[in-house]
Amino acid sequence: MRLSKRGEYGLRAMIILAEAQKKNPLGMVQIKEISQQDQIPAKFLEQILLALKNAGLLHSKMGVGGGYYLSKQPDQISLGQIVRVLDGPLAPVNCVSQMAYEPCGCPDENTCGLRMVMGDVRNAISEILDGTTLAMVTDRVEAQIMKGDS
Amino acid sequence: MRLSKRGEYGLRAMIILAEAQKKNPLGMVQIKEISQQDQIPAKFLEQILLALKNAGLLHSKMGVGGGYYLSKQPDQISLGQIVRVLDGPLAPVNCVSQMAYEPCGCPDENTCGLRMVMGDVRNAISEILDGTTLAMVTDRVEAQIMKGDS
DNA sequence: TGAAAGCATACTAGTATTATAGACTTTATT
DNA sequence: AATAAAGTCTATAATACTAGTATGCTTTCA
Numbered sequence: 512m513r514l515s516k517r518g519e520y521g522l523r524a525m526i527i528l529a530e531a532q533k534k535n536p537l538g539m540v541q542i543k544e545i546s547q548q549d550q551i552p553a554k555f556l557e558q559i560l561l562a563l564k565n566a567g568l569l570h571s572k573m574g575v576g577g578g579y580y581l582s583k584q585p586d587q588i589s590l591g592q593i594v595r596v597l598d599g600p601l602a603p604v605n606c607v608s609q610m611a612y613e614p615c616g617c618p619d620e621n622t623c624g625l626r627m628v629m630g631d632v633r634n635a636i637s638e639i640l641d642g643t644t645l646a647m648v649t650d651r652v653e654a655q656i657m658k659g660d661s
Numbered sequence: 662m663r664l665s666k667r668g669e670y671g672l673r674a675m676i677i678l679a680e681a682q683k684k685n686p687l688g689m690v691q692i693k694e695i696s697q698q699d700q701i702p703a704k705f706l707e708q709i710l711l712a713l714k715n716a717g718l719l720h721s722k723m724g725v726g727g728g729y730y731l732s733k734q735p736d737q738i739s740l741g742q743i744v745r746v747l748d749g750p751l752a753p754v755n756c757v758s759q760m761a762y763e764p765c766g767c768p769d770e771n772t773c774g775l776r777m778v779m780g781d782v783r784n785a786i787s788e789i790l791d792g793t794t795l796a797m798v799t800d801r802v803e804a805q806i807m808k809g810d811s
Numbered sequence: 812t813g814a815a816a817g818c819a820t821a822c823t824a825g826t827a828t829t830a831t832a833g834a835c836t837t838t839a840t841t
Numbered sequence: 842a843a844t845a846a847a848g849t850c851t852a853t854a855a856t857a858c859t860a861g862t863a864t865g866c867t868t869t870c871a
Contacts, residue, residue, distance in 0.1 A: 512662055512663070512664070512744075512748070512750075512751050512752070512753055512786055513662075513663070513753060513754075514662070514753040514754055514779070515858090515859070515860085516859075516860060516861090517859080517860075519754060519765075519775070522775050523767070523775055526774050526775060541815095541816075541817090542816080542817075543816090548768075549766060549767065549768075550766040551766075552860080552861060552862085554861070554862060554863080555860065555861055555862085557817075557818085558819095558861090560817090561817080561818065561819075564817095564818095571816095571817060571818090572816085572817080572868095572869085573815095573816060573817045573818080573867075573868040573869060574815070574816055574817075574867090574868050574869025574870060575814070575815045575816060575868095575869055575870040575871070576815080576816080576869080576870065576871095577815080577816045577817060577868085577869075577870095578816080578817085579817085590778060594662075598662070600662075601662050602662070603662055603663060603664040604663075604664055604669060615669075616699060616700035616701070617673070617699065618698075618699075621805065621809065622802055622805050622806050622809065623802075624676050624798040624799065624801060624802040625669070625672050625673055625676060625798075627798070627801055627802070627805070628740060628789065628790075628793055628798060629664070631789050632786055632789050632790070635785040635786065635788075635789060636662055636782055636785065636786070638785075639778065639781050639782050639785060640778075640782065643778055648774040648775075648777070648778060649774065651774060651777055652772055652773075652774040652777070655771065655772050655777070656772050659771065659772065665827090665828070665829085666828075666829065666830090667828075667829075691846095691847070691848090692847080692848075693847090702829080702830065702831085704830070704831060704832080705829065705830050705831085707848080707849085708830090708850095710848090711848080711849065711850080714848095714849095721847095721848060721849090722837095722838085722847085722848080723836070723837040723838060723846095723847060723848045723849080724836090724837045724838025724839060724845095724846070724847055724848075725837090725838055725839040725840070725845070725846045725847060726838080726839065726840095726846080726847080727837085727838070727839095727846080727847045727848060728847080728848085729848085
């Protein structure tokens with residue numbers, strides 16, 4: 512049930528971009544900054560952000576003083592969207608996947624116990640990941656920081 | 662968020678064994694039967710069942726007329742146990758894993774947004790997988806079959 | 812015009828996955 | 842006792858995936 516480094520780095524980067532967006536209008540940040548802030552290999556991150564851009568979740572500005580910024584408001588981007596771009600379907604097995612359904616080897620899908628349970632797992636993961644936006648994450652982080660300060 | 666074939670086959674096999682246990686005292690089934698019933702490569706399944714045996718979830722009988730059977734009642738074996746044996750930790754990232762904790766690269770784990778959300782995901786998966794026993798699965802399958810019959 | 816930044820692909824080393832093969836041990840049957 | 846059936850154990854192989862590196866290109870600003 513692993514999240515790949517690719518997915519992890521992508522999520523981290525998107526959270527940083529969401530935080531930046533709260534502080535200044537566009538919230539533009541350069542690869543180098545993200546890479547340094549979160550210990551992510553810059554060249555690897557480059558690929559990841561490019562993929563997110565091609566998926567429409569990020570915009571970028573080329574050239575001197577360029578960088579990346581969110582294509583929508585942080586409350587319009589869910590973690591599920593990000594993970595799907597970088598790591599593929601959320602479902603543990605394809606026979607319960609919405610975006611990549613494929614039949615499995617069982618005699619009858621309708622009475623397959625494994626499928627029932629894995630359907631539950633898929634739904635649980637999706638409820639969290641599709642139900643959590645970048646805005647929710649940054650809010651939660653802020654709340655936690657307040658708590659620690661007191 | 663994938664379940665490996667190894668994990669999938671193992672779960673399928675355990676469900677078959679649980680069903681067998683309902684029908685006859687020991688519920689002993691041979692590799693070959695499981696392999697045929699669910700289209701699983703026999704030699705691969707062999708390794709998987711061996712791992713489950715070494716983990717204490719299965720017992721076996723060697724020689725002619727031998728086979729595998731559950732080491733405990735189906736209501737004493739959770740899907741979580743099976744998955745952990747075959748696929749390792751349930752957690753999407755190690756920094757929220759109970760059985761394989763490892764720090765991640767973030768500056769402060771306490772205020773890491775990704776960690777918070779992935780903690781939720783881990784808990785959701787664990788609630789389902791650790792909270793579902795083989796007995797529950799076979800009951801559910803039976804209920805579904807009744808429904809279809811009517 | 813040159814440096815800074817993203818764009819795009821190609822490549823690679825290592826590891827994990829999904830098996831397959833073969834020799835060995837135990838047990839029941841004849 | 843011999844044979845065949847079944848699990849045990851370890852090695853190997855083919856393939857794909859992961860996590861990164863490298864390299865050259867294009868755009869933009871000063």
